[in-house]
Amino acid sequence: MLIKKPADLRYSETTPKSVYMNRRKFLASVPAAALAGRELLSPSRGLATTKLPDLVKSPLSTDEKQNTLDQVTHYNNYYEFGTQKDQPAKYAANFKTDPWTVSVEGEVEKKRKFSMDEILKLAPLEERIYRHRCVERWSIVVPWIGYSLSALLKAVGPTSKAKYVAFETYWDLKQMPMATPERSGLQYPYVEGLRLDEAMHPLALLCVGMFGETLPPQDGAPVRLVVPWKYGFKSIKSIVKIKLVTSEPPTTWNISNAHEYGFYSNVNPNVDHPRWSQAKETRLPSPFANRPTQIFNGYGDQVASLYAGMDLKKNY
Amino acid sequence: MLRNRWTKVLVFLLCLAPLGWMVARALGFGGGQTIIAIQGGKVTFNGGIEDALGNLTANPLEYVTHFTGDWTVRFIVFTLAVTPLRKLLHLPDLIRFRKMIGLFAFFYGCLHLSTWLFLDKLFDPAGMLQGMLKDVVKRPFITAGSAALLAMLPLAITSTTGWIRRLGGKRWQRLHRLVYFSGIAAVVHYYWLVKSDVRLPLMYGAMVAVLLAYRMGAWLISRSAKPAQKRTVPAVT
Known part of the structure; x- marks a missing residue:
């Protein structure tokens, strides 16, 4: 296999040392299709990601200080690749995301299987810098890339019976040996859900990248959801199935512990997790839990109306 | 050696x-x-x-809390293992290290508590005590953890030879059985705080259970044994 390099650049200038010192491993981890692409060697620490060009800056972005790529790729909750935060970076490194299809089915006018290429071209890619708040009390700021999930849903046309959207993560024990109830305490495949009006909200992002490039595997490659006003576990990773349904779908953490993780799971300083207070949060990498949690993670102006008249303590 | x-x-x-x-x-x-x-x-x-x-790591508060907590429960297990190992391996001299290992369990426990106080609570010194008490009362896993550490305090204080003399060997020994409670409470604290992967807390739980079962067995044997045989039976400590 021949890798062409630009004449005026040397590998050492474009490639992190950790990559070229592990060339064999790196090659094994890069799908052939990506090798043929123009932007092969990303500046990101050993990640087999490719650059996403022509991004539109979104007005929905926050101007808060962003976390670093290193932080966002080495501190992950992705239980299929291990329950410790540093494990997904190691165990997802060779996760195969090409070819990839997302099946959209259920209560829709046009059932359809999307290839990743089709998903990348369905709507203009935007960079959206969102706050991301984990139920574990930490938060980060990430420059995601994608477009509103509503674009995809409109492409298939929900029927009048569709009331909820159910999502499912890829599940493959060969690639995800930790993804069993015995090894990580959850039922698989990982499933999540939104009410249709939540899913149609412009803030709900169908995400294909971050930091200007495609998603690294540990962050949910190749396509994930980002719902910034809800706790992080609602933002399901590595989606293979989206089904429009008539009633509230089961969700993984709710199955694991209904008392602690509700279907809605909106960020809310006034509704504590039964085992810890949600009043404050730690904005990583700060070591202090000293930042007041904002209702709906600061997106209340946009989304509070979705829950008008609802008791948020009951519908946690 | x-x-x-x-x-x-x-x-x-x-x-x-x-x-x-x-x-x-x-x-x-x-x-x-x-x-x-x-x-x-x-x-x-x-x-x-x-x-x-x-x-x-990207989340130092979590890292230091987990690190010091892990080592506290490990040192409690080490402490509880000293007596069974002494008897089973016929290494009576291991007793020389029991006090030190026990005190290290308390030491790492104090570091664990300090992490919680300084990184989690110190930003609000006025509300710190109130916030602490609220957590201890409201959150069962914190109640269990506090109880585990609090039970180790009198043991750390009376760990000296002077205190053994003052209390008398029997009473001292009885008091120091509180460490059994600390072991159980520490494991419960751990079990209650994890989100879904309970493998590690279960592993420490199994270790504590085996070490306590050993003592229970030794006690039952010594109780049923004839007085003449009593000397050869492991004492419960």
Whole structure:
């Protein structure tokens, strides 16, 4: 296999040392299709990601200080690749995301299987810098890339019976040996859900990248959801199935512990997790839990109306 | 070898090693920002406490809390293992290290508590005590953890030979059985706080259970044994 390099650049200038010192491993981890692409060697620490060009800056972005790529790729909750935060970076490194299809089915006018290429071209890619708040009390700021999930849903046309959207993560024990109830305490495949009006909200992002490039595997490659006003576990990773349904779908953490993780799971300083207070949060990498949690993670102006008249303590 | 004076020093250093490892990581040995540099006998600092904590993963509060908590429960297990190992391996001299290992369990427990106080609560000194008490009452896993550490306090205080003399061996021994409670409470604390992966707490739970079952067995045997045989039966300590 021949890798062409630009004449005026040397590998050492474009490639992190950790990559070229592990060339064999790196090659094994890069799908052939990506090798043929123009932007092969990303500046990101050993990640087999490719650059996403022509991004539109979104007005929905926050101007808060962003976390670093290193932080966002080495501190992950992705239980299929291990329950410790540093494990997904190691165990997802060779996760195969090409070819990839997302099946959209259920209560829709046009059932359809999307290839990743089709998903990348369905709507203009935007960079959206969102706050991301984990139920574990930490938060980060990430420059995601994608477009509103509503674009995809409109492409298939929900029927009048569709009331909820159910999502499912890829599940493959060969690639995800930790993804069993015995090894990580959850039922698989990982499933999540939104009410249709939540899913149609412009803030709900169908995400294909971050930091200007495609998603690294540990962050949910190749396509994930980002719902910034809800706790992080609602933002399901590595989606293979989206089904429009008539009633509230089961969700993984709710199955694991209904008392602690509700279907809605909106960020809310006034509704504590039964085992810890949600009043404050730690904005990583700060070591202090000293930042007041904002209702709906600061997106209340946009989304509070979705829950008008609802008791948020009951519908946690 | 166990009787050698230097063995105790060695065990002391081994007990301190986990803390040393964490501090070294915080100072930037093993990657990250180099906080302390030694060049030509000159020591220079290139960062403060927050930079050092920054070397401990993206979430230093969680890292330090888990690290010190893990080592507390491990040292409780080590302490509980001393007596069974002495008897089963016929190494009576292991007793020389029991006090030190027990005190290290308390030491790591105090570090664990301090992490919670300084990183989680200190930002609001006025509300700290109130916030603490509220957590202890409202959150069962914190109640269990506090109880585990609190039960170790009298044991740490009365760990000296002077206190053994003052209390008398029997009473001292009875008091120090509180460590059984600490072991159980520490495991319950751990079990209650994890989100879904309970493998580690279950592993420590199994260890504590085996070590307590050993004592229960030894006690039952000694109770049913004839007085003449009593000397050969392991005492429950």
